[in-house]
Amino acid sequence: xxxxxxxxxxxxxPALVLRTPGGAQAVVSLFGAQVLSWTPAGGxxxxxxxxxxxxxxxxxxxxxxxxxxxxxxxLGKLPKNGLVRTRPWSLGEQRSGDDFALVTLTTxxxxxxxxxxxxxxxxxxxxxxxxxxxxxxxxVENTGHASFAFTAALHTYLRVREVxxxxxxxxxxxxxxxxxxxxxxxxxxxxxxxxxxxxxRVYHDVQRPLLLRDGWxxxxxxxxxxxxxxxxxxxxxxxxxxxxxxxxxxxxxLCVEAAAARRRIELDAGEQWYGRQTLIxx
Ligand SMILES: O=P(O)(O)OC[C@H]1O[C@@H](O)[C@H](O)[C@@H](O)[C@@H]1O
Numbered sequence: 068x069x070x071x072x073x074x075x076x077x078x079x080x081p082a083l084v085l086r087t088p089g090g091a092q093a094v095v096s097l098f099g100a101q102v103l104s105w106t107p108a109g110g111x112x113x114x115x116x117x118x119x120x121x122x123x124x125x126x127x128x129x130x131x132x133x134x135x136x137x138x139x140x141x142l143g144k145l146p147k148n149g150l151v152r153t154r155p156w157s158l159g160e161q162r163s164g165d166d167f168a169l170v171t172l173t174t175x176x177x178x179x180x181x182x183x184x185x186x187x188x189x190x191x192x193x194x195x196x197x198x199x200x201x202x203x204x205x206x207v208e209n210t211g212h213a214s215f216a217f218t219a220a221l222h223t224y225l226r227v228r229e230v231x232x233x234x235x236x237x238x239x240x241x242x243x244x245x246x247x248x249x250x251x252x253x254x255x256x257x258x259x260x261x262x263x264x265x266x267x268r269v270y271h272d273v274q275r276p277l278l279l280r281d282g283w284x285x286x287x288x289x290x291x292x293x294x295x296x297x298x299x300x301x302x303x304x305x306x307x308x309x310x311x312x313x314x315x316x317x318x319x320x321l322c323v324e325a326a327a328a329r330r331r332i333e334l335d336a337g338e339q340w341y342g343r344q345t346l347i348x349x
Pocket of ligand 1: 127140147148222246267268297299322324
């Protein structure tokens with residue numbers, strides 16, 4: 068038996084379902100090239116998808132792994148978190164073997180993106196699953212004649228049983244910009260990060276793998292290419308302001324994002340850049 072890739076609808080939007088013979092499964096929406104669900108073999112769902120997420124193409128889907136490009140958050144004049152999470156992507160390559168399934172989705176500039184951000188680019192998101200592993204790779208090429216600069220993120224919403232009981236390890240000693248406290252620059256001194264209030268941090272130059280402990284289960288988080296890690300939880304008050312989140316949604320999610328946020332990435336004409344986040348169920 069080999070792994071499989073099936074095209075179907077998910078909340079009425081076209082999606083791909085990747086499965087390994089061992090029982091791992093991921094759902095990838097063509098809207099935004101967004102992974103919406105991931106269950107490793109023998110495990111339980113690791114991605115948070117809001118039960119109130121909108122799937123009608125009118126706005127970004129709240130949950131899963133939104134792709135933020137060419138702007139992370141509000142670091143510029145473009146719409147928050149960029150232009151590509153709210154557009155349909157095309158299916159490029161799909162491949163499977165005995166123990167993996169892989170799909171590549173592509174997009175490039177169009178009239179609307181060019182009006183907002185006058186650059187020519189092509190972007191690819193490759194999603195690969197193995198039994199215990201989910202890899203998401205974002206690649207961008209400058210297909211124009213002039214250089215451009217961007218910020219970006221894989222805005223991963225992890226599902227946790229109770230956020231106050233989850234521990235994120237590996238950020239000790241790192242400097243971060245605290246967007247929940249007037250963008251003050253601070254240094255993490257705790258053994259582990261436990262979220263007990265609104266949290267919106269950009270950790271700089273994180274080279275180490277991270278470990279998320281969520282009760283009896285743990286998740287390894289590896290990043291290549293993206294220099295920064297963003298940790299976000301809106302907590303009660305901000306969550307109440309999000310129309311696509313239930314009131315208690317913040318308790319069951321923790322965003323741990325692979326990001327290029329502190330410094331913009333510069334790409335000359337014809338140049339490519341890629342970054343990858345890998346989640347490993349332990
Ligand atoms: O509501 P959005 O556009 O999906 O953004 C969610 C959050 O994304 C986070 O990554 C940002 O750091 C937050 O500031 C932001 O609020």
